Amino acid sequence: MNKIKIALQKSGRLHVESLKLMNDCGININVCYKDKLRVLTNNYPVEIFFLRDDDIPAYIQDEIADIGIVGKNVVCEQQKQFLIKEKLGFGACRLSLAIPKYTIYKEIKDLYGKRIATTYPNILKDYLENKNIYSDIVNISGSVEMAPDLMVADAICDIVSSGETLFKHNLKEIDQVFISEAVLLCCTKNENKMLIKKLLSRIRAVKNAKVNRYISFYVPTNKLDEIYLILLKAKSIKNKLPPMSYPIDNTKYSYVQYIIEESAVFQTLYSLEMNGAENIIIFPVQALAMSNA
């Protein structure tokens, strides 16, 4: 195999973040690609396909592309979950049920016998079956939020992120059917090929890096036990190793470094300072390859 073929959304909500992920992995995509469906990169043996998101799972399944990025909602609707290799932490949204604001609603069983418009009939069908609710699924191709106004349906099941669209159309969210984010797909047949394995581990390293911070500081050596406890509380989930510390010659200080969860930085900084840490430096991490990633 000469080149890894990667399928990305051509435009739309996942386009920019997908390009950024490639860029963070060191794959420089020529930005003069506008309107091109196929783009070569000059610094990595990679060929990019720019596609409609709905076409990406089929490209991977049919081995036209090796790797792809698409919303989990699309993959699950097309019932191709087996292609998912990694969650990517962007493109977060949910598939939710909503009804007109003034409709009286107590529980999900109130949808029994009602018409629900959606572009996600398979996910909705599974959800309703699990709850033993029989409803009439109205499969439409777009502008789902208009369906109640047009009397096409009594409720809708659509993607929500901020909730603004529902609000504008006088709809209220009553239940979450499916939680989604962008996922990395990989062609099952090719995933063990060396070049693809290397890229997959690079993508994981970049993803891990985003939620982690590298922290270093000086601390009185007699405080190290407390400091270790604080750091272990904040440690990156996948990091199995303890913090590292080095005594500084001819002083009562040690130098400490560790990788912690980005979300724990604020609280950790405070606790470290309370225990005598000085010259605390926090760095972003560019890539982080974990032993069990």
Ligand code: PRT
């Ligand atoms: O052209 P192409 O077919 O490639 O793209 P598309 O128009 O089908 O999809 P696109 O670009 O809109 O979304 C791509 C993916 O982004 C989706 O499959 C989801 O995984 C994810 N995503 C994240 C979203 C949203 N957020 C989102 N808000 N997809 C759609 N929406 C729409 C939703 O359909 C609704 O109309 O935004 C509206 C709701 O947004 P709020 O913020 O008002 O709640």
Ligand code: ZN
């Ligand atoms: Zn689409």
